[in-house]
Amino acid sequence: MKINKCLDCNIKSVAAQYLSEDELTHLQNQCASVDFKPGEVIFKQGALSSNIIYIKRGLVKLHIQGPHREQIIKITKSPKYLGIPTTIHEKINQYSATALEPTSVCFIDIETFKNFIYNNGKFAYEIVVDLCQNELKTFKQCVNRTQKQIKGRVAEAILFFSNDIYNNDEFILPLTREEFANLTDTSRESVCKTLNEFHVDKIIELDSKKIKILNRKLLETISEKG
Amino acid sequence: MKINKCLDCNIKSVAAQYLSEDELTHLQNQCASVDFKPGEVIFKQGALSSNIIYIKRGLVKLHIQGPHREQIIKITKSPKYLGIPTTIHEKINQYSATALEPTSVCFIDIETFKNFIYNNGKFAYEIVVDLCQNELKTFKQCVNRTQKQIKGRVAEAILFFSNDIYNNDEFILPLTREEFANLTDTSRESVCKTLNEFHVDKIIELDSKKIKILNRKLLETISEKG
DNA sequence: AAATAAATGTGAAATATCTTACATTTTTAC
DNA sequence: GTAAAAATGTAAGATATTTCACATTTATTT
Secondary structure (H helix, E strand, O other), rough: OOOOOOOOOOOOOHHHOOOHHHHHHHHHHHHEEEEOOOOEEEOOOOOOOEEEEEEEEEEEEEEEEEEOOEEEEEEEEEOOEEHHHHOOOOEEEEEEEEEEEOOOEEEEEEEHHHHHHOOOOHHHHHHHHHHHHHHHHHHHHHHHHHHHHHHHHHHHHHHHHHHHHHHHOEEEEEEEEEEHHHHOOOOOHHHHHHHHHHHHHEEEEEEEOOEEOOOOHHHHHHHHHH | OOOHHHHHHHOOOOOOHOOHHHHHHHHHHEEEEEEOOOOOEEEOOOOOOOEEEEEEEEEEEEEEEEOOOOEEEEEEEOEEOOHHHHHHHHOOOOEEEEOOOOOOEEEHHHHHHHHHHHHHHHHHHHHHHHHHHHHHHHHHHHHHHHHHOOOHHHHHHHHHHHHHOOOOOEEEEEOEEEEEEEHHHOOOHHHHHHHHHHHHHOOOOOOOOEEEEEOOOHHHHHHOOO
């Protein structure tokens, strides 16, 4: 755990770009940078929430323990604030965050963060915008998850990694089949079957965790039609 | 459409309670109060978004047109801001809002609202808190919807109306069976069957739209176990 | 390097839910 | 007040998905 130099940080959030030199100096004293390996828990559902997390580098899953299984509610990469909803106005974390790839995060003191909202309107506005876009994404995701059937949900997840995370037709899936099932709201077995079906139909190339999109058009159609 | 007197308004939002007299005077000139009957659309998915909505009185459903059916993503009663996510930083409404009961709302000019966030830290903070709590609720709801089976989801919806909307064991369901299905992510027929099952099992009393909870404990168990 | 644990693949049976089809009731419009 | 439209109820067959059971591969530990 080392103290980070916020003033010189070149991976600031949009909101933090509106902080003054004085505010950044203050942040520097109330903020710690920590590294996580894949699989390591950043914060845990049920634990006391005390810091806002800022992902500087890496990939993280947010997950909730549901009545029947673990559910991945969101996968998010840097740069991004994490856990604002579960820290502001909540004593206990309502969900967990776990690193999927080597990840560096800043732990920001909640009072410092609150004071920025109180005293810096541009910072506050950017945080509001970020929260709003989160909610819109969550709505859409919820509609997708509940209305599409498995093929559509798996296709959507593949496109998500390709478009939103790796910007590449080819990527290494950062999840086990079990986790992929928790993301697509289905069973491990159904994920295996569906991925292999896509493989047989030459929609994707599949070599354990390596996925390459071969027929993007068709994948998009499957994702949209559900 | 009449101009509302914000200064004298006794159903201000928590955030608006932090507005100064000057700010309220300004709001008064940039804000219009409108009444809606049940079934009337307040704003529509796909239309240009231009105002923040504040529900002064009534009950509203937020709904999205999904790939296969209409989905009710949220039911919310006064006092509450609506459509912040779909108005801030978005040009087009990402979802619709429709009145379920006689409803009065204020249309607040987006620039006025933005300026309050920029210039009034306490107002901004309350908006952030509200958005955070929305996101947490949406997460939980999404987990419930995707993991529970029909009985659990219907039980949950009945408890929602009883606990969160009407604060009463007995209430008139403000939805058709079709809408109830759109809320619980199932078909109209399955809703009918499940409600009648609960009725036969003496968990609820059911007379078309009138519902009375007879066995709350059991209903809660069904809701939790899914 | 061997042994153990974890992850993955695959088919068949079990099950929840949807769809279809139609009867009945309630609401709305003229 | 009657006709038309919308909403509701109910059963049976169709279907998507899960669960179970087990084989196989890959990773981890000693």
